[in-house]
Amino acid sequence: MHQAHIRTPPRLLLALGWASAIGCAHDRILPVTSVCGDGVVTGSEECDTTSPGCTSCHVTDGWQCTDDTCTPICGDGKVQGGEQCDPPDGTSCNESCELVSRPVGCNLTGYFAVKQTNYSRDTIVNQVQTSSNWYFYRFSQSGSTFQVDQALTCGIHVTGTVDVSLDDGGLAALLYANRQDGKGAHGPRRGTFVPTASGNGCELSFDRWYMVRGVDEPTFLPADFAAHPDLASLPPLPKPVDPLTPAASIPGATDPDGDGLLGLALHLSGNLQGLRSVAQRDWNEVSTAPDAPIAENAGEFTATSVFDSQESVLSVTQCQPAICSLLLAGGVPARDIPGRVKFRYLGQSLSDPAVAAIAASAPGDDVNADLQTCKNVRAAMPHEPYMQ
Amino acid sequence: MKLRTAFLAGLAALALSPRDALASPLFELAGGTLGQGGFNASVTAPGAASTYFNPALLADSDQEFDVGLLVLSDQTSLTLDGRPGGDVPTLVGDRTLLDPRTHAPIPNYTMPTQWLEHGCSTGSCAGSPFAARPRQAAGTGQSTLSYTSIGLVSRVLDGFLVLGLHALVPNGDFTQLHSFYNDEREQFFSNSLHPELYSDRLTATSLAFGAGSRLSRHIAIGASFTLSLSNAAAASTYVSDPVDYKKLLLDNRVGVTTAVAPHFGATYTPIDRLRLSAALHTEQKLVLKTGISATLPSGTESRTTITEVHDFVPWMIILGGAYDVNPGAAHLVSVAWTMAYEAWSEYLDRHGQRPDSYGAQLAWKDVITGSLGVRYTHGPLRAFLDGSIRPSPVPLQVGRSNYVDNDRVGAALGVDYETRLFSRRFRFGIGGQAQRLIARHQAKQDALMVDEVPDGALDRNLQPVASARGLQTNNPGWPGFASDGWILGTSIWASLIY
Numbered sequence: 001m002h003q004a005h006i007r008t009p010p011r012l013l014l015a016l017g018w019a020s021a022i023g024c025a026h027d028r029i030l031p032v033t034s035v036c037g038d039g040v041v042t043g044s045e046e047c048d049t050t051s052p053g054c055t056s057c058h059v060t061d062g063w064q065c066t067d068d069t070c071t072p073i074c075g076d077g078k079v080q081g082g083e084q085c086d087p088p089d090g091t092s093c094n095e096s097c098e099l100v101s102r103p104v105g106c107n108l109t110g111y112f113a114v115k116q117t118n119y120s121r122d123t124i125v126n127q128v129q130t131s132s133n134w135y136f137y138r139f140s141q142s143g144s145t146f147q148v149d150q151a152l153t154c155g156i157h158v159t160g161t162v163d164v165s166l167d168d169g170g171l172a173a174l175l176y177a178n179r180q181d182g183k184g185a186h187g188p189r190r191g192t193f194v195p196t197a198s199g200n201g202c203e204l205s206f207d208r209w210y211m212v213r214g215v216d217e218p219t220f221l222p223a224d225f226a227a228h229p230d231l232a233s234l235p236p237l238p239k240p241v242d243p244l245t246p247a248a249s250i251p252g253a254t255d256p257d258g259d260g261l262l263g264l265a266l267h268l269s270g271n272l273q274g275l276r277s278v279a280q281r282d283w284n285e286v287s288t289a290p291d292a293p294i295a296e297n298a299g300e301f302t303a304t305s306v307f308d309s310q311e312s313v314l315s316v317t318q319c320q321p322a323i324c325s326l327l328l329a330g331g332v333p334a335r336d337i338p339g340r341v342k343f344r345y346l347g348q349s350l351s352d353p354a355v356a357a358i359a360a361s362a363p364g365d366d367v368n369a370d371l372q373t374c375k376n377v378r379a380a381m382p383h384e385p386y387m388q
Numbered sequence: 389m390k391l392r393t394a395f396l397a398g399l400a401a402l403a404l405s406p407r408d409a410l411a412s413p414l415f416e417l418a419g420g421t422l423g424q425g426g427f428n429a430s431v432t433a434p435g436a437a438s439t440y441f442n443p444a445l446l447a448d449s450d451q452e453f454d455v456g457l458l459v460l461s462d463q464t465s466l467t468l469d470g471r472p473g474g475d476v477p478t479l480v481g482d483r484t485l486l487d488p489r490t491h492a493p494i495p496n497y498t499m500p501t502q503w504l505e506h507g508c509s510t511g512s513c514a515g516s517p518f519a520a521r522p523r524q525a526a527g528t529g530q531s532t533l534s535y536t537s538i539g540l541v542s543r544v545l546d547g548f549l550v551l552g553l554h555a556l557v558p559n560g561d562f563t564q565l566h567s568f569y570n571d572e573r574e575q576f577f578s579n580s581l582h583p584e585l586y587s588d589r590l591t592a593t594s595l596a597f598g599a600g601s602r603l604s605r606h607i608a609i610g611a612s613f614t615l616s617l618s619n620a621a622a623a624s625t626y627v628s629d630p631v632d633y634k635k636l637l638l639d640n641r642v643g644v645t646t647a648v649a650p651h652f653g654a655t656y657t658p659i660d661r662l663r664l665s666a667a668l669h670t671e672q673k674l675v676l677k678t679g680i681s682a683t684l685p686s687g688t689e690s691r692t693t694i695t696e697v698h699d700f701v702p703w704m705i706i707l708g709g710a711y712d713v714n715p716g717a718a719h720l721v722s723v724a725w726t727m728a729y730e731a732w733s734e735y736l737d738r739h740g741q742r743p744d745s746y747g748a749q750l751a752w753k754d755v756i757t758g759s760l761g762v763r764y765t766h767g768p769l770r771a772f773l774d775g776s777i778r779p780s781p782v783p784l785q786v787g788r789s790n791y792v793d794n795d796r797v798g799a800a801l802g803v804d805y806e807t808r809l810f811s812r813r814f815r816f817g818i819g820g821q822a823q824r825l826i827a828r829h830q831a832k833q834d835a836l837m838v839d840e841v842p843d844g845a846l847d848r849n850l851q852p853v854a855s856a857r858g859l860q861t862n863n864p865g866w867p868g869f870a871s872d873g874w875i876l877g878t879s880i881w882a883s884l885i886y
Binding site: 025026042043066067163168270271318378 | 855
């Protein structure tokens with residue numbers, strides 16, 4: 001409670017009489033009668049939802065509740081709710097507390113949810129930006145070589161000086177872009193997954209792959225990915241006359257998300273807000289660190305990634321006029337912070353429980369189902385902002 | 389005649405003076421605290437306090453030097469209704485909630501309610517630990533302050549012109565200005581409600597200069613002004629790191645100018661036992677203009693100017709009179725009455741906003757206040773007792789705004805005694821007052837609040853957020869609040885009459 005603030009010597013107040021004797025007013029907040037079961041968290045309630053994690057409007061031991069939902073705490077050693085195992089052990093029990101069983105040996109065949117995390121620095125104040133790119137893959141391996149049989153590109157999310165997210169149109173546009181499954185102009189994307197020389201695990205190498213967004217793929221992708229051309233040596237990305245005034249036509253630029261603005265629409269939130277429509281080009285390649293082999297039966301493992309990227313801002317809109325120019329700022333790869341790619345093995349077939357929990361249908365059959373699959377991938381492998 | 393012409397010319401010059409002056413909400417609240425003015429100081433008790441209330445009364449004042457001590461206790465209680473839900477979900481902390489129609493991120497103008505109540509530590513929020521700002525934990529409705537009262541009345545020009553000075557200077561903390569927001573924007577700061585017309589306004593330094601002159605046996609006029617400093621600042625910053633303000637570079641430029649607001653008064657004495665009075669107080673306010681510019685390492689610059697208005701007192705017309713019931717009697721009894729028309733519909737809050745910006749039904753209204761009192765004189769002894777009533781200009785706060793104010797009734801009394809010391813005339817007095825802020829409760833109408841998370845908002849996976857359904861607001865005044873309290877004061881003073 002807020003107490004009376006006395007700025008006058010108490011003796012003086014006493015001498016002056018009753019003015020000092022009435023400092024009794026205070027502020028308060030009336031209690032609210034909580035009704036457990038009305039779906040509204042009030043008073044002493046910790047939760048108010050129908051879930052085994054919420055018992056009499058208090059969070060059940062081993063569960064966590066936020067806003068609308070309660071989920072079991074994966075990692076507390078208790079198998080409950082939808083968990084298949086607990087705690088995760090990196091091999092048979094993944095970080096979502098699902099049981100996994102990979103083929104014996106260095107074999108990547110199967111379905112994987114993949115999150116690639118890269119770091120860059122913005123060109124305004126040099127702050128670290130964390131970007132997550134999600135994928136849903138089906139790999140097949142023969143000998144030491146594996147290839148992508150099915151792939152969905154599941155979106156991008158960036159946090160840092162500004163936060164970047166895609167809308168439905170953007171997610172749909174990326175879903176089958178820059179195809180890695182060999183059904184486009186390039187690919188399929190391949191790699192090797194072989195025992196290490198010392199025999200203490202497997203080492204991974206995933207070929208460099210080039211991608212563009214918001215521009216015409218044949219024009220701006222290299223003809224031969226295997227030649228590893230520098231981005232600077234490729235035809236320059238289209239540039240607008242004035243990005244503060246959206247242009248109706250810019251040679252080479254496309255409107256993949258169908259929002260009426262050329263380029264891929266990136267929604268900026270956080271410190272700056274607005275819509276940045278961009279043309280992007282990048283490449284990435286993935287490999288295991290020499291001193292960090294992958295266990296043969298690991299259900300979940302991490303490799304390192306390197307990348308390079310280019311961006312051309314085609315327009316900025318939906319921003320306060322005074323700060324629109326700030327939205328033109330981009331980023332450069334943070335070479336001092338290695339990127340990483342997390343692979344989570346799901347299973348061999350669509351009917352395997354962990355695959356079925358992610359894949360709404362076989363990839364490529366239905367756009368809406370594939371978008372749902374991507375949402376499940378993102379939810380299963382959440383974005384992890386860079387922490388210094 | 390030349391003197392009279394010069395005096396009237398001086399009045400005209402005052403009328404054309406700049407208006408951004410230090411307001412005198414303290415004078416208006418406490419009334420005359422030197423001598424026998426009380427709540428009827430605009431119509432009776434000529435003395436130093438008349439300089440502000442009605443400078444025409446100076447013409448009938450003794451030459452005097454006054455010093456006194458005033459203690460005022462602001463005891464305003466705020467009782468906030470409990471929140472039956474309506475919390476802004478923690479998902480808002482991700483800063484990635486999207487508007488369901490435009491898919492644009494919802495604006496940054498809200499925080500998770502849980503963060504406000506309990507704070508957020510590293511790990512559960514993106515940045516450095518966020519300090520809790522529990523609702524109404526930083527209210528400012530209770531304080532007791534003391535002031536030094538100073539008064540001076542001096543006759544010049546063979547007594548034709550009577551000069552006056554009256555000041556109330558806070559002891560300890562000098563003038564404080566607190567530019568709180570009166571709506572959900574206050575969630576980021578104190579997350580509390582504050583009395584609109586008391587609180588920091590009680591720390592205003594009130595300083596009035598003036599002069600009165602008797603033009604004839606029946607008529608006296610006067611003019612005065614309140615004096616203050618007006619402030620303009622420019623804060624230029626270089627933001628090398630937006631998340632570490634220890635690295636902020638700051639180049640301030642502050643300009644201070646004096647400013648005045650004029651006040652006018654007149655008295656008419658048709659017969660010896662009756663004096664009618666009128667006074668006009670012009671609008672008073674203290675304006676702070678701050679220009680803020682930020683430069684980023686990229687060369688990008690952004691700038692804005694913020695204008696704050698403090699201690700606003702509207703223009704007002706005061707009419708009243710004093711009547712001797714038994715003139716010439718040893719036990720003289722007089723009555724005094726005052727009515728004031730106060731133009732609070734012109735009010736500007738601390739952010740320079742008019743209250744009707746929240747909706748026409750929330751506009752403040754002009755009010756008429758009244759005081760009635762009695763004076764008693766017996767030889768060297770004088771005493772008074774006043775009552776006053778002042779309806780609140782603030783309508784029920786059913787919408788976004790949280791202007792806290794109450795109807796007010798009050799009583800003031802005082803007594804002083806004249807004696808001779810060291811061959812000089814002295815007068816010693818003591819007074820007290822109690823003003824009751826009449827209890828008032830106001831319940832918000834949800835339809836008039838800002839739904840800070842639009843229904844159907846989507847998360848980063850474009851899934852609808854169930855906890856966005858209905859109203860979510862961190863407006864500290866939602867779902868309602870009540871206020872009541874007391875303004876209590878006591879004063880002592882001594883006057884040297886020369």
